[in-house]
Amino acid sequence: MTQIDTHTETSPAVVETPPGLLRRIIRQRQAKIGLVLTGIVVVVAVFGPMLLPWFTGYTSTEFVGRPFQADGLFGTDNLGRDILSRFLDGGLTLLVFAALATGLGMLLGTGAGMLAAYQGGWLDSVIMRGNDVLLALPQLVFALLAITVLGPQGWVVVLVIGITHAPRIARVTRSAASAVITEDFIRASEMYAVPRWKILVRDVLPNITGPLMVELGLRMTYSIAAIASLSFLGLGMQPPTADWGLMINENRIALTLQPWGVILPVLAIAILTVGSNLITDAVARASATVEESK
Amino acid sequence: MSTVIDQQTEVALQANELRVATTLGTEILHGVSFTLKRGRMLALVGESGSGKTTAGLACLGYFRTGLQHVGGSVELTDGTDLLELSDTGRRGLRGGSISYVPQDPALSLNPAMRIGTQIMEVLRVHGYGASEVDRRDRLAEVLTDVGLPNDAAYQRRWPHELSGGQQQRVGIAMAFAFRPAVMVMDEPTTGLDVTTQALVLQTIHQLVTKHAVAGLYITHDLAVVSEVADEVAVMLAGRIVEQGPSDQVLHDPQHAYTRKLLAAVPDLAGRHRIGEVAAVTGAMPIVGAEPTKSARRAVPEVAARTSLLSVADLRLSYGTTAVLNGLDFDLARGESLMLLGESGSGKTTAARCIAGLNDNYTGSVSLAGQTLQPGTRQRSAEERHRIQYVFQSPLSSLNPRRTIGESVEVPLHMSGTFSRKQRRALVLEALDQVQLAASFIDRRPGQLSGGERQRAAIARALVNAPSVLVCDEVTSALDVSVQASIIDLLRTLQVETGMAMVFVTHNIALARHISQRLAVLHAGRIVDMGPTDEVLENPQHSYTRELLTHVPTL
Numbered sequence: 001m002t003q004i005d006t007h008t009e010t011s012p013a014v015v016e017t018p019p020g021l022l023r024r025i026i027r028q029r030q031a032k033i034g035l036v037l038t039g040i041v042v043v044v045a046v047f048g049p050m051l052l053p054w055f056t057g058y059t060s061t062e063f064v065g066r067p068f069q070a071d072g073l074f075g076t077d078n079l080g081r082d083i084l085s086r087f088l089d090g091g092l093t094l095l096v097f098a099a100l101a102t103g104l105g106m107l108l109g110t111g112a113g114m115l116a117a118y119q120g121g122w123l124d125s126v127i128m129r130g131n132d133v134l135l136a137l138p139q140l141v142f143a144l145l146a147i148t149v150l151g152p153q154g155w156v157v158v159l160v161i162g163i164t165h166a167p168r169i170a171r172v173t174r175s176a177a178s179a180v181i182t183e184d185f186i187r188a189s190e191m192y193a194v195p196r197w198k199i200l201v202r203d204v205l206p207n208i209t210g211p212l213m214v215e216l217g218l219r220m221t222y223s224i225a226a227i228a229s230l231s232f233l234g235l236g237m238q239p240p241t242a243d244w245g246l247m248i249n250e251n252r253i254a255l256t257l258q259p260w261g262v263i264l265p266v267l268a269i270a271i272l273t274v275g276s277n278l279i280t281d282a283v284a285r286a287s288a289t290v291e292e293s294k
Numbered sequence: 295m296s297t298v299i300d301q302q303t304e305v306a307l308q309a310n311e312l313r314v315a316t317t318l319g320t321e322i323l324h325g326v327s328f329t330l331k332r333g334r335m336l337a338l339v340g341e342s343g344s345g346k347t348t349a350g351l352a353c354l355g356y357f358r359t360g361l362q363h364v365g366g367s368v369e370l371t372d373g374t375d376l377l378e379l380s381d382t383g384r385r386g387l388r389g390g391s392i393s394y395v396p397q398d399p400a401l402s403l404n405p406a407m408r409i410g411t412q413i414m415e416v417l418r419v420h421g422y423g424a425s426e427v428d429r430r431d432r433l434a435e436v437l438t439d440v441g442l443p444n445d446a447a448y449q450r451r452w453p454h455e456l457s458g459g460q461q462q463r464v465g466i467a468m469a470f471a472f473r474p475a476v477m478v479m480d481e482p483t484t485g486l487d488v489t490t491q492a493l494v495l496q497t498i499h500q501l502v503t504k505h506a507v508a509g510l511y512i513t514h515d516l517a518v519v520s521e522v523a524d525e526v527a528v529m530l531a532g533r534i535v536e537q538g539p540s541d542q543v544l545h546d547p548q549h550a551y552t553r554k555l556l557a558a559v560p561d562l563a564g565r566h567r568i569g570e571v572a573a574v575t576g577a578m579p580i581v582g583a584e585p586t587k588s589a590r591r592a593v594p595e596v597a598a599r600t601s602l603l604s605v606a607d608l609r610l611s612y613g614t615t616a617v618l619n620g621l622d623f624d625l626a627r628g629e630s631l632m633l634l635g636e637s638g639s640g641k642t643t644a645a646r647c648i649a650g651l652n653d654n655y656t657g658s659v660s661l662a663g664q665t666l667q668p669g670t671r672q673r674s675a676e677e678r679h680r681i682q683y684v685f686q687s688p689l690s691s692l693n694p695r696r697t698i699g700e701s702v703e704v705p706l707h708m709s710g711t712f713s714r715k716q717r718r719a720l721v722l723e724a725l726d727q728v729q730l731a732a733s734f735i736d737r738r739p740g741q742l743s744g745g746e747r748q749r750a751a752i753a754r755a756l757v758n759a760p761s762v763l764v765c766d767e768v769t770s771a772l773d774v775s776v777q778a779s780i781i782d783l784l785r786t787l788q789v790e791t792g793m794a795m796v797f798v799t800h801n802i803a804l805a806r807h808i809s810q811r812l813a814v815l816h817a818g819r820i821v822d823m824g825p826t827d828e829v830l831e832n833p834q835h836s837y838t839r840e841l842l843t844h845v846p847t848l
Contacts, residue, residue: 183690183691184685184686184687184690184691185690185691185692185693185701187651187685187691188683188685188691188704188754189704190651190670190671191649191650191651191670191678191683192670192678192704192705192708193670193671193675193678193708194704194707194708202693202696203693203696206693206695206696207693207694207695
């Protein structure tokens with residue numbers, strides 16, 4: 001028989017706070033790389049338009065010289081417009097539109113998904129089957145259809161991309177939320193007759209931020225790609241606006257003669273996509289460890 | 295049978311100064327030693343976080359992810375150190391000469407595999423016998439050993455076609471199939487009802503003695519220990535603080551922790567008052583006086599009965615399955631009623647109907663003569679305040695993203711009559727009532743222990759000064775010493791505030807510690823009801839009598 005007194009060494013009750021989601025994301029190397037890559041493109045897109053004259057000596061993105069001239073850093077395009085100017089000017093609209101479309105999609109998707117998960121029954125069926133119908137249409141085809149009918153305006157692009165994102169976000173939200181909804185703290189809130197919208201906003205939403213952040217990053221990438229594609233197809237921005245997607249389309253005909261007109265915007269979109277994907281992956285990993293440590 | 299008397303005391307496994315640490319360097323086990331002998335059962339007793347499962351798994355040479363072996367050895371009969379072996383070597387032993395029975399049989403059996411095939415798999419992997427026929431014979435034999443039918447039809451059943459007790463016996467059969475020298479059992483009866491638990495314990499005991507297996511039984515339940523174990527080792531914070539023959543440890547404990555643990559175990563007879571001391575855990579060391587055995591009754595008497603809550607002909611069914619078959623009972627002011635039942639008896643459903651969380655019932659629930667609407671949203675704010683409900687799992691009943699203060703405040707918020715300052719004052723008062731310091735108001739559930747979370751959940755129920763508190767299995771997720779302190783808290787609150795209480799539980803041993811009246815629920819009916827003493831001493835229904843005979847006691 002052994003008898004040891006263990007109570008001589010007493011540790012004070014330490015209250016530990018596990019590091020928050022944000023700190024766990026930043027700690028990962030790929031998140032840092034992603035942030036730097038995305039940061040570069042965002043800085044170029046946001047500050048580019050202001051730096052136009054200083055960088056290029058031109059104040060306009062319109063006709064300034066002869067076609068395929070070699071002056072400036074990257075020369076001019078087939079219509080004699082300075083490529084660097086157009087590149088610096090053409091990113092902001094893309095980013096703003098992508099952000100707006102993603103925001104709209106998130107708003108619609110999380111709302112519909114949480115409602116479906118919480119209410120269940122016929123509402124759940126109606127929302128989710130409606131989702132399935134939307135999912136059956138390819139995003140780009142749906143966008144083409146809507147733009148053909150409503151005309152190629154900025155708000156139409158944002159609206160259409162946002163709406164096509166919503167069903168995908170709703171599905172993710174619903175599955176994440178239905179796990180939270182079985183928890184007793186939801187029962188407790190119901191017991192105190194807390195209004196349903198408050199239960200969704202205060203009890204459900206904060207507990208599904210992990211998967212939603214992942215979805216946000218993913219949808220952002222898709223929005224950028226979708227808007228750039230629409231511009232490329234001539235259904236997003238209209239000439240003579242400077243826009244990365246449009247630039248690729250306009251300059252591809254002279255690819256061998258003046259490659260920079262295509263390379264610059266392609267490079268920017270590629271870096272942006274890779275960067276935001278890296279961040280999304282880091283968020284996914286960080287939120288997964290949150291779930292484990294719960 | 296291979297029972298040889300000489301083997302009875304042969305050492306089958308010896309753990310020496312076992313040290314295990316996390317990969318980050320925090321030591322979990324600080325040198326644990328014990329000996330497993332053939333035909334004997336050693337119980338490793340401890341509360342959650344004491345390292346008992348870690349020590350048990352080390353006997354299989356297994357360390358969970360994030361843990362590593364830093365010192366000590368596990369020696370087998372032939373002198374080999376298990377922990378020196380390669381992964382392949384260890385794997386060869388597991389399931390063969392050393393086997394493991396996990397806690398939850400429902401999770402450990404493959405739901406897509408017939409039970410016969412699952413047991414056969416163990417025999418095939420380790421190459422039992424010379425032919426498939428040998429293995430088939432062994433399969434039939436081992437099923438009989440654990441007290442299950444062994445016919446072909448039974449062997450072809452799926453895990454979901456078995457009850458919890460049968461599933462656990464299949465788990466034991468799998469562990470026992472290859473005639474292991476050592477069996478490590480990790481809380482194999484924790485999820486089972488008392489009647490089933492009694493049968494499984496009997497099976498385990500027979501296997502160990504009859505077939506000279508060395509058993510290690512990991513548990514938190516001291517009453518179970520007295521039923522199965524020959525020897526007991528008590529663990530606290532990664533150390534064995536007391537070890538010896540079970541009679542001696544359970545009846546003449548030497549270490550202060552063992553005494554505290556024993557004092558916290560509720561006894562059916564209600565001889566002593568549990569939980570007069572604060573909870574004892576590794577983080578909260580023993581300080582101050584030991585409990586004195588007080589002669590006063592565990593539960594105060596109720597002077598005169600005036601009905602407060604009454605339930606009449608409560609019925610509920612899901613489809614054609616009737617869950618509640620007409621419950622009738624009433625609860626007097628200041629009285630505590632225990633609703634006792636095994637899993638599936640409808641006790642939680644009944645409690646939820648009373649609280650209005652389940653509004654599918656027929657029949658009536660009335661409070662002070664007023665019939666209540668079925669759902670909480672239909673009830674008035676006043677009615678909602680007067681009946682409060684505490685959930686079983688404190689892990690699930692508090693929103694992890696909100697502070698304790700924010701969660702406790704919700705009922706006050708909904709009544710809408712208090713200012714921010716008043717609410718804070720009331721929350722602090724409620725926290726004080728449940729003996730939580732004011733600093734808890736800004737913490738989140740993740741920073742609290744299980745017992746503290748349950749106290750916070752009780753504070754949320756108390757903040758509106760209810761007249762009826764419905765407690766649904768509030769202690770079943772907690773350690774025994776924490777359970778004792780929660781029971782003590784509820785008893786004190788009942789006396790101080792004069793509220794009535796419906797205490798739902800499966801643990802009959804708590805009856806004399808918390809309730810004046812006892813209602814026994816079986817298959818959606820109340821089969822026995824009356825003052826606690828009367829029901830326990832003179833049970834009217836055969837079901838109650840059966841329950842009473844199966845309660846493990848110290």
